[in-house]
Amino acid sequence: MAEVIRLRVKRQDGPGAAPYWEEFDIKYRANLNVIAMLQDIQQNPVNAKGQKTTPVVWGCNCLEEICGECAMVINGTPRQACSALVDKLTKPITVEPLSKFTIIRDLYIDRAKLFNALKKVNAWIPIDGTYDLGQGPKQPPAKADWMYKLSQCMTCGCCAESCPNYSDKSDFIGPAAISQVRLFMNHPTGQLHRDELVDNIMGNGGIADCGKSQNCVRVCPKEIPLTTSLADMNREALKRWFSRGLRF
Amino acid sequence: MTDQNHFLIRKLHSLLGLFPVGAFFFEHTLTNSFTLIGPDLWEKWCWCLHNLPFKVPIEILFIFIPLAFHALYGLWIVYVAKNNALRYTYWRNWAFYLQRITALITIVFVTWHVWALKAAELFVGSGGFVNFHNYLTSSPALLAIYVVGWVAAVFHFSNGIWGFLASWGITVGPRAQSYAYVACMLVFCLFTAAGLAALYQLVTVSTVTPLYSMMY
Numbered sequence A: 001m002a003e004v005i006r007l008r009v010k011r012q013d014g015p016g017a018a019p020y021w022e023e024f025d026i027k028y029r030a031n032l033n034v035i036a037m038l039q040d041i042q043q044n045p046v047n048a049k050g051q052k053t054t055p056v057v058w059g060c061n062c063l064e065e066i067c068g069e070c071a072m073v074i075n076g077t078p079r080q081a082c083s084a085l086v087d088k089l090t091k092p093i094t095v096e097p098l099s100k101f102t103i104i105r106d107l108y109i110d111r112a113k114l115f116n117a118l119k120k121v122n123a124w125i126p127i128d129g130t131y132d133l134g135q136g137p138k139q140p141p142a143k144a145d146w147m148y149k150l151s152q153c154m155t156c157g158c159c160a161e162s163c164p165n166y167s168d169k170s171d172f173i174g175p176a177a178i179s180q181v182r183l184f185m186n187h188p189t190g191q192l193h194r195d196e197l198v199d200n201i202m203g204n205g206g207i208a209d210c211g212k213s214q215n216c217v218r219v220c221p222k223e224i225p226l227t228t229s230l231a232d233m234n235r236e237a238l239k240r241w242f243s244r245g246l247r248f
Numbered sequence B: 001m002t003d004q005n006h007f008l009i010r011k012l013h014s015l016l017g018l019f020p021v022g023a024f025f026f027e028h029t030l031t032n033s034f035t036l037i038g039p040d041l042w043e044k045w046c047w048c049l050h051n052l053p054f055k056v057p058i059e060i061l062f063i064f065i066p067l068a069f070h071a072l073y074g075l076w077i078v079y080v081a082k083n084n085a086l087r088y089t090y091w092r093n094w095a096f097y098l099q100r101i102t103a104l105i106t107i108v109f110v111t112w113h114v115w116a117l118k119a120a121e122l123f124v125g126s127g128g129f130v131n132f133h134n135y136l137t138s139s140p141a142l143l144a145i146y147v148v149g150w151v152a153a154v155f156h157f158s159n160g161i162w163g164f165l166a167s168w169g170i171t172v173g174p175r176a177q178s179y180a181y182v183a184c185m186l187v188f189c190l191f192t193a194a195g196l197a198a199l200y201q202l203v204t205v206s207t208v209t210p211l212y213s214m215m216y
């Protein structure tokens, strides 16, 4: 069966260039996913009108929904292209780059804004010393369980893409970085830096800028309980605010 | 991120929406509902409110300033959102959008409502009920604006309680949040019904029977 699948791609030749749509017909085969379709175009850059064109540019790395690199808007929903199976998508398939980031070319976006947010909140645990610090403390399995879920965030940006408060109009760092703060402040070693971590999300662009539209939790490919993280960090931030205010 | 004031301003905005602005809205709804018991009682209750001791400082401190702050900073919050309810059609995203739309409607409605009623001086002296009845029945458009303004304010209030509970970290998990949402929508129904019933009463009743005259 020589079935072909129509793929509509929103393309852009460079940052700031005007976007345009181009369509491609891709030969169907079992277990085809969106990345494989793009790879087909890369090998044979001919559009649906039969014209030779430039290959579509996109980012990918792990091909198993771990690295976060291949996020794009597929049929209107931000998700990972590597886990977007053609069999499960309505046709024709439409792919667009994430709109909240600088587009380098076609579907390839600059995710620096996401990593800068992680840097801004210190989303890590400082364990380096001048001597061996020994083993970290143990943690109860129940806690390790829910923290593991948070640790699966791959900084893909799907949540930020869907968030109405995440845009160039506002400094909001987005839900992913806030959820990472929740992860690290609960980590047995991270707990030592608990207060600083909470302080980091209480300024401009921090937790208070979330408007509770809850799109983020609906689109997250890793099903991270973002709205629980947000509400929990709201609580922690308030506790911190009162504690700070009454101790100064 | 060292700016400490941002958090304070955001939380103040959220708190003021509930208290005293929301509390005042509750009192206002209760006042309106006195029309259901009797126009006469409503008039007397209004008279009490209009002759409250320290009325002006109370109005300024507990209504005007918090309301103005909530409204003005709220306008900024409305401005920074890039609404996408047509793309992400989840109900919560629609509620987020409606919260902003009803904010705008409520600001315009309340400003006009307060300004027009203060200018008309309907409640000076006696006959407040009949004056207000005549005012409301003077044009169907005016009545329609009241209905729209009321429903918008009630939505903003009840959905706002839900938002408050989440952003003060009271309802944290998804189930707690959805139960809270059911409760808030009950509040929405109750307040909508109360306000519309009061309007119905004001529009359909044109004479004040001094039901409770024996009490005075």
Ligand code: SF4
Binding pocket: A152, A153, A154, A155, A156, A157, A158, A159, A160, A175, A176, A179, A219, A220, A221, A222, A223, A224, A226
């Ligand atoms: S929270 Fe989910 S959607 Fe957001 S960056 Fe992490 S994995 Fe992606």
Ligand code: SF4
Binding pocket: A159, A162, A163, A164, A165, A166, A174, A175, A209, A210, A211, A212, A213, A214, A215, A216, A217, A226, A227, A230
């Ligand atoms: S809940 Fe907050 S972070 Fe999540 S999409 Fe809505 S505004 Fe953005």
Ligand code: FES
Binding pocket: A059, A060, A061, A062, A063, A064, A065, A066, A067, A068, A069, A070, A071, A080, A081, A082, A083
């Ligand atoms: S290629 Fe890594 S998440 Fe898709």
